[in-house]
Amino acid sequence: MARSNSxxxxxxxxxxxxxxxxxxxxPILWTILTSFKTEAQAIAxxxxxxxxxxxxxxxQVVQERSNYMRFLWNSVFIAGGSTLLGVxxxxxxxxxxxxxxxxxxxxxxxxxxxxxxxxxxGVLYPLYLIFIELGVLDTRLGLIVxxxxxxxxxxxxxxxxxxxxxxxxxxxxxxMDGATLKxxxxxxxxxxxxxxxxxxxxxxxxLAWNEAxxxxxxxxxxxxxxxxxxxxxxxxxxxxxxxxxxxSTMAIAPILILGWFSQKQLVRGLTFGAVK
Amino acid sequence: xxxxxxxxAARVMMAPAVILLLGWMLVPLTMTFWFSFRKFLPMRxxxxxxxGFDNYVRFLTSSSFWPAVQTTLIIVISVLVITxxxxxxxxxxxxQPMWGQGIVxxxxxxPFFVMPTVSALLWKNMFMDPVNGLFAHxxxxxxxxxxxxxxxxxxxxxxxxxxxxxxxxxxLILLTARQSLDSEQMEAAEMDGAPLLxxxxxxxxxxxxxxxxxxxxIQTIFILSTFAEIFVTTSGAFDTRTLTYLIFQRIxxxxxxxxxxxxxxxxxxxxxxxxxxxxxxxxxxxxx
Amino acid sequence: xxRIVLDQVNKSFDGVEVIPxxxxxxxxxxxxxxxxxxxxxxxxxxxxxxxxxxxxxxQIHIDGKDSTQLAPAKRKLAMVFQSYALYPHMSVRNNIxxxxxxxxxxxxxxxxxxxxxAEVLNLTDYLERRPGLLSGGQRQRVAIGRAIVxxxxxxxxxxxxxxxxxxxxxxMRLEIGELHKRLATTMVYVxxxxxxxxxxxxxxxxxxxGNIEQVGSPLELYSKPKNVFVAGFIGSxxxxxxxxxxxxxxGAKTIGIRPEHLSISDQEGVWSGIIGVSEHLxxxxxxxxxxxxxxxxxxxxxxxxxSLHYGEKxxxxxxxxxxxxxxxxxLRIA
Numbered sequence: 001m002a003r004s005n006s007x008x009x010x011x012x013x014x015x016x017x018x019x020x021x022x023x024x025x026x027p028i029l030w031t032i033l034t035s036f037k038t039e040a041q042a043i044a045x046x047x048x049x050x051x052x053x054x055x056x057x058x059x060q061v062v063q064e065r066s067n068y069m070r071f072l073w074n075s076v077f078i079a080g081g082s083t084l085l086g087v088x089x090x091x092x093x094x095x096x097x098x099x100x101x102x103x104x105x106x107x108x109x110x111x112x113x114x115x116x117x118x119x120x121x122g123v124l125y126p127l128y129l130i131f132i133e134l135g136v137l138d139t140r141l142g143l144i145v146x147x148x149x150x151x152x153x154x155x156x157x158x159x160x161x162x163x164x165x166x167x168x169x170x171x172x173x174x175x176m177d178g179a180t181l182k183x184x185x186x187x188x189x190x191x192x193x194x195x196x197x198x199x200x201x202x203x204x205x206x207l208a209w210n211e212a213x214x215x216x217x218x219x220x221x222x223x224x225x226x227x228x229x230x231x232x233x234x235x236x237x238x239x240x241x242x243x244x245x246x247x248s249t250m251a252i253a254p255i256l257i258l259g260w261f262s263q264k265q266l267v268r269g270l271t272f273g274a275v276k
Numbered sequence: 277x278x279x280x281x282x283x284x285a286a287r288v289m290m291a292p293a294v295i296l297l298l299g300w301m302l303v304p305l306t307m308t309f310w311f312s313f314r315k316f317l318p319m320r321x322x323x324x325x326x327x328g329f330d331n332y333v334r335f336l337t338s339s340s341f342w343p344a345v346q347t348t349l350i351i352v353i354s355v356l357v358i359t360x361x362x363x364x365x366x367x368x369x370x371x372q373p374m375w376g377q378g379i380v381x382x383x384x385x386x387p388f389f390v391m392p393t394v395s396a397l398l399w400k401n402m403f404m405d406p407v408n409g410l411f412a413h414x415x416x417x418x419x420x421x422x423x424x425x426x427x428x429x430x431x432x433x434x435x436x437x438x439x440x441x442x443x444x445x446x447x448l449i450l451l452t453a454r455q456s457l458d459s460e461q462m463e464a465a466e467m468d469g470a471p472l473l474x475x476x477x478x479x480x481x482x483x484x485x486x487x488x489x490x491x492x493x494i495q496t497i498f499i500l501s502t503f504a505e506i507f508v509t510t511s512g513a514f515d516t517r518t519l520t521y522l523i524f525q526r527i528x529x530x531x532x533x534x535x536x537x538x539x540x541x542x543x544x545x546x547x548x549x550x551x552x553x554x555x556x557x558x559x560x561x562x563x564x
Numbered sequence: 565x566x567r568i569v570l571d572q573v574n575k576s577f578d579g580v581e582v583i584p585x586x587x588x589x590x591x592x593x594x595x596x597x598x599x600x601x602x603x604x605x606x607x608x609x610x611x612x613x614x615x616x617x618x619x620x621x622x623q624i625h626i627d628g629k630d631s632t633q634l635a636p637a638k639r640k641l642a643m644v645f646q647s648y649a650l651y652p653h654m655s656v657r658n659n660i661x662x663x664x665x666x667x668x669x670x671x672x673x674x675x676x677x678x679x680x681x682a683e684v685l686n687l688t689d690y691l692e693r694r695p696g697l698l699s700g701g702q703r704q705r706v707a708i709g710r711a712i713v714x715x716x717x718x719x720x721x722x723x724x725x726x727x728x729x730x731x732x733x734x735x736m737r738l739e740i741g742e743l744h745k746r747l748a749t750t751m752v753y754v755x756x757x758x759x760x761x762x763x764x765x766x767x768x769x770x771x772x773x774g775n776i777e778q779v780g781s782p783l784e785l786y787s788k789p790k791n792v793f794v795a796g797f798i799g800s801x802x803x804x805x806x807x808x809x810x811x812x813x814x815g816a817k818t819i820g821i822r823p824e825h826l827s828i829s830d831q832e833g834v835w836s837g838i839i840g841v842s843e844h845l846x847x848x849x850x851x852x853x854x855x856x857x858x859x860x861x862x863x864x865x866x867x868x869x870x871s872l873h874y875g876e877k878x879x880x881x882x883x884x885x886x887x888x889x890x891x892x893x894x895l896r897i898a
Contacts, residue, residue, distance in 0.1 A: 013373070014374040014376065016369060017377075021379075021380040021381075024386070024440070025386050030402060031402065089293050090293060093292070097286075099286075102286075110555050110558065112293070112294075114551050115297050118547065119540070120503075122544045124540070125540075126311070129307070149297065152296065170649045175616070175636045176616075176637070176642060178637045178667055179637060179666045191653040192653055210389070216393075227391050230397055231393045251391060252389065255391070256390070258389075259386075260389075263382070266448060279615070279616065281635055
């Protein structure tokens with residue numbers, strides 16, 4: 001009896017969980033579906049769910065008319081560039097904190113995190129001025145640096161927590177084996193920390209890809225990434241549901257896929273290790 | 277447990293990150309602080325000299341300040357309540373045995389990966405549009421008059437959009453915390469005859485306590501600076517102007533840098549108060 | 565070649581002195597064991613020699629060269645760690661080859677050296693495996709292999725056998741001893757296990773709270789312990805250390821007598837007592853006897869199987885030639 005009871009319960013939770021899950025996912029699903037409709041079908045009343053003529057036309061149009069590729073490239077460049085630059089700077093710092101801890105290590109880590117808490121709008125104008133002064137307004141380089149700085153605390157933090165799990169004796173063994181600091185980091189530490197480094201990169205690509213304050217405020221035509229590209233659809237003349245949906249789908253698809261892979265590490269990265 | 281050589285190497289290796297972040301923090305902050313004491317109107321005469329605390333007083337006494345604070349508080353608190361309560365319930369549900377758990381998890385987490393401009397736009401057009409939105413269709417199907425969401429119920433609409441984005445975050449973290457609860461503890465309580473609700477109230481909820489605090493603090497910091505969702509949907513109209521958006525408008529629309537900077541200093545102080553609490557919790561965890 | 569001289573070496577952590585100034589010479593080719601209870605500073609001392617920690621004061625000379633400020637990589641020492649510290653992402657072959665690669669040796673040379681080491685250590689069949697797939701003993705051998713290919717001036721072992729089970733420990737003990745005989749290279753070995761120290765060492769350094777209590781060959785330590793601490797620490801089961809009127813009668817604060825230097829009889833003897841627990845090992849039997857003269861129970865070894873039982877009255881007689889006398893300050897009375 002207990003068994004059939006638990007089966008019923010499982011059935012019930014399955015139905016409930018799936019319904020809620022689909023409800024939460026529905027806006028995304030609806031966007032994806034709409035992207036395959038014609039503009040007329042997209043605003044048909046009553047709405048068409050699956051019984052429409054599937055078309056790839058919107059994707060073609062978005063590609064051709066809106067320089068979609070350029071925005072995509074900007075996104076890839078900015079998200080990838082800022083993350084890689086960040087990792088490059090963060091690996092040595094995280095090595096120091098994890099393997100040569102001092103009394104100040106904890107304070108430095110917390111201070112780094114606290115810089116993450118600065119409200120962007122508080123420093124909007126100074127940054128704007130600095131960007132003009134340095135001639136990096138509306139350039140990918142400018143955004144790469146800013147997004148790198150925004151995410152650097154998270155990168156350092158994540159790498160630190162991963163490095164800390166590597167026993168120090170192994171690095172000492174490398175030192176005894178005649179390895180220089182560079183070889184120790186490149187041949188021993190980094191290969192051992194590959195899973196951690198990968199998930200750090202993944203999470204930060206996601207964060208940089210979706211960043212929507214600096215990307216909107218520090219770019220115009222040249223360096224604008226997908227966030228800005230989508231925002232341009234908010235003007236009335238851009239209101240084509242099917243095309244908007246196609247553009248949106250293209251903007252979120254890569255990150256959705258990356259995100260699903262990184263969900264386990266997400267918690268750790270986003271809570272700075274406070275929840276494991 | 278290290279040598280002088282490795283300690284000095286560590287200092288060198290840490291230097292780039294520390295110096296960059298120090299510059300990133302200090303330079304713009306100093307500039308904001310400086311501007312906040314100037315009468316600075318780039319389009320109307322430029323820097324017109326020292327203004328004392330004028331900007332701070334004006335920002336506080338302007339007719340838009342208190343409504344902005346109110347709006348900010350309503351958004352932050354509503355989103356927190358919605359995401360934490362629903363997050364706990366969802367986490368409890370997702371923790372139960374079921375078929376296709378992994379897929380459900382993925383479905384639930386998905387909104388977190390949608391960039392803010394996209395989620396704002398798709399809610400605005402495809403759901404909340406008074407003519408073609410799905411909500412309008414739904415209302416019509418039941419014979420009701422469609423709501424003009426982003427005009428008549430702008431604030432609740434934005435709360436809904438932001439909640440949709442943050443619910444996955446809360447759920448994911450609370451689920452992780454729930455799964456770290458020792459199952460023997462639950463079984464022991466079950467053996468002791470504690471009913472389901474009591475087990476939840478006296479064992480699960482206290483266990484989730486820290487995770488809930490972390491969720492609240494992190495979300496507060498992010499939601500305080502909600503920008504794209506408002507920028508794309510209402511541009512701050514219809515009582516949706518938050519503190520962040522007000523400062524943004526002072527700087528970009530009114531081009532009053534002094535006033536905007538004073539607002540920025542207020543925002544920084546506010547964020548620091550929240551950050552202080554978060555750092556306490558994170559710091560405690562560092563020792564463990 | 566591998567003579568290590570410690571000259572007034574001392575170490576403090578945050579102002580707390582863990583090793584007071586200490587002099588020690590480890591001769592070339594010698595197998596020296598640092599032994600002592602946990603927290604006695606033996607591992608710290610080894611790490612100072614390795615260069616993994618800085619000395620607070622004093623000098624370390626390796627092979628006649630002042631190496632006090634030298635980085636660990638430059639000291640030409642090899643170390644085997646308690647956790648083996650193998651590189652988990654490299655095959656056994658690459659683990660062993662790593663120090664050679666760091667020394668920028670040619671590929672052929674590396675190959676032949678790795679093969680030779682693998683041969684000696686019976687690892688030839690496992691060269692392509694990752695350390696994670698090996699047994700504890702095999703991992704231990706890889707760690708040793710990684711150490712020997714470098715042809716170091718001295719080997720440092722930091723409790724290398726403590727993660728192995730008892731049987732394997734005995735086997736590896738012999739292997740390391742064998743290795744030392746063949747290579748004739750200086751070895752410094754840290755352990756808390758006095759049996760390991762006794763069986764392997766040419767010379768034992770007994771440490772307590774950072775101080776050297778005694779340095780000597782295993783037999784010296786066994787037959788002439790300098791003080792009460794060494795007397796109680798070396799030997800298994802440990803020496804009976806007895807105080808009271810009986811000790812005073814012999815002009816000492818404490819008298820020490822090893823279990824094997826007591827004879828037991830149910831007829832006659834010097835000290836009378838009652839048998840408590842007895843441990844039958846077949847070859848020997850150990851009796852724990854509660855004597856009237858001493859508060860502590862006395863351990864006695866009897867050869868072979870002796871039929872004495874719990875609660876029986878017995879008499880113990882110490883062999884006076886092997887009686888150790890210690891003064892009030894715990895030092896041996898000559």
